[in-house]
Amino acid sequence: MVQNFNVFDIEYKENLNAKELTTMKADANIKIVYYPKNEEELIGIYNYLTINNINFIVIGNGSNIIFTEKARDVTVICTKKVCSKITLKNNILTANCSTMLSIAYNFTKNSGLSGFEKLAGIPGNLGGAIIMNASAFGSSIFDYLISVKIFKNGKIKNIKKEKINLNYRDSGLKNCLLLSAKFILPKKDKSEIEKDFYKYLYLRQEKQPKELSSGSIFKNPPLVSAGKLIEECGLKGLQIGDAKISEKHGNFIINLGNANINDILELIFIIKTKVYKKFNIKLEEEVRLV
Numbered sequence: 001m002v003q004n005f006n007v008f009d010i011e012y013k014e015n016l017n018a019k020e021l022t023t024m025k026a027d028a029n030i031k032i033v034y035y036p037k038n039e040e041e042l043i044g045i046y047n048y049l050t051i052n053n054i055n056f057i058v059i060g061n062g063s064n065i066i067f068t069e070k071a072r073d074v075t076v077i078c079t080k081k082v083c084s085k086i087t088l089k090n091n092i093l094t095a096n097c098s099t100m101l102s103i104a105y106n107f108t109k110n111s112g113l114s115g116f117e118k119l120a121g122i123p124g125n126l127g128g129a130i131i132m133n134a135s136a137f138g139s140s141i142f143d144y145l146i147s148v149k150i151f152k153n154g155k156i157k158n159i160k161k162e163k164i165n166l167n168y169r170d171s172g173l174k175n176c177l178l179l180s181a182k183f184i185l186p187k188k189d190k191s192e193i194e195k196d197f198y199k200y201l202y203l204r205q206e207k208q209p210k211e212l213s214s215g216s217i218f219k220n221p222p223l224v225s226a227g228k229l230i231e232e233c234g235l236k237g238l239q240i241g242d243a244k245i246s247e248k249h250g251n252f253i254i255n256l257g258n259a260n261i262n263d264i265l266e267l268i269f270i271i272k273t274k275v276y277k278k279f280n281i282k283l284e285e286e287v288r289l290v
């Protein structure tokens, strides 16, 4: 079902700074980024890069990605400019990958449908959230999901939730392009949904720094929070250049303005080394280093 069209018509930028593509806004050079504007272009460029064996990555809002020096050889497909498509039929929501979680929340809340209020403060889009199995306050993006539509091996496929192998911060959906998803949402009073949204947004703001970041750098090891381990190593506030381990939350590295990728990587290395020495626990990155 791949359309016959010219990939060279798709908007692109060459030799750009990764600042444009991630919420961390750290300096790094990117070879080329494509900005498809609809599903047809998205599939077209994905298929073109795949069959030509070009090293590439698909990104959404870049809130879980840090580009390193290796990114200068990577081609990026950014879904931010794919026109957001979101429809509601009774309590069934269908939305495409570029739909921001905050938009999904607003859209469904207005129809008295619950499901996105705990996730709405996560600055990602549906594609990134599903691939990452995003969750917050005990609610996961998969809670009300029915199925996803993906493009893989040259074909569009619909996969039911039951067939997806979910793990912590891992949907198991590998080597595929996430196109859209379907959810079945429970009815709830609109004012209750709003009340919950603000409650969880406030809790988030209390715990998390407001500066530029990629969210949690590390996954929580079983039964313990990575932030707590980092705090107990006395690392909160450690700063290299403009990269700093947040005083508010040990698992956040923040960019004070001009953080450079090597400073961030050095902080990551220090954290991993100290936590291992003190607790014999190997922290694993949640954030994707490209």
Ligand SMILES: Cc1cc2nc3c(=O)[nH]c(=O)nc-3n(C[C@H](O)[C@H](O)[C@H](O)COP(=O)(O)OP(=O)(O)OC[C@H]3O[C@@H](n4cnc5c(N)ncnc54)[C@H](O)[C@@H]3O)c2cc1C
Residues within 6 Å of the ligand: 023, 057, 058, 059, 060, 061, 062, 063, 064, 065, 079, 097, 121, 122, 123, 124, 125, 126, 127, 128, 129, 130, 131, 132, 133, 134, 135, 136, 176, 177, 178, 179, 208, 213, 214, 215, 216, 288
């Ligand atoms: C301040 C802050 C708070 C955060 N809080 C939370 C939280 O509470 N809970 C949580 O789970 N996360 C949190 N995050 C992390 C992040 O926001 C989530 O993981 C989010 O869902 C990622 O979405 P994104 O669109 O930014 O994805 P990106 O970072 O762009 O991509 C994430 C991954 O998905 C892949 N991907 C993206 N789109 C597609 C697609 N269409 N097809 C195939 N692959 C794709 C990318 O290759 C990458 O591997 C937070 C981040 C920040 C900055």
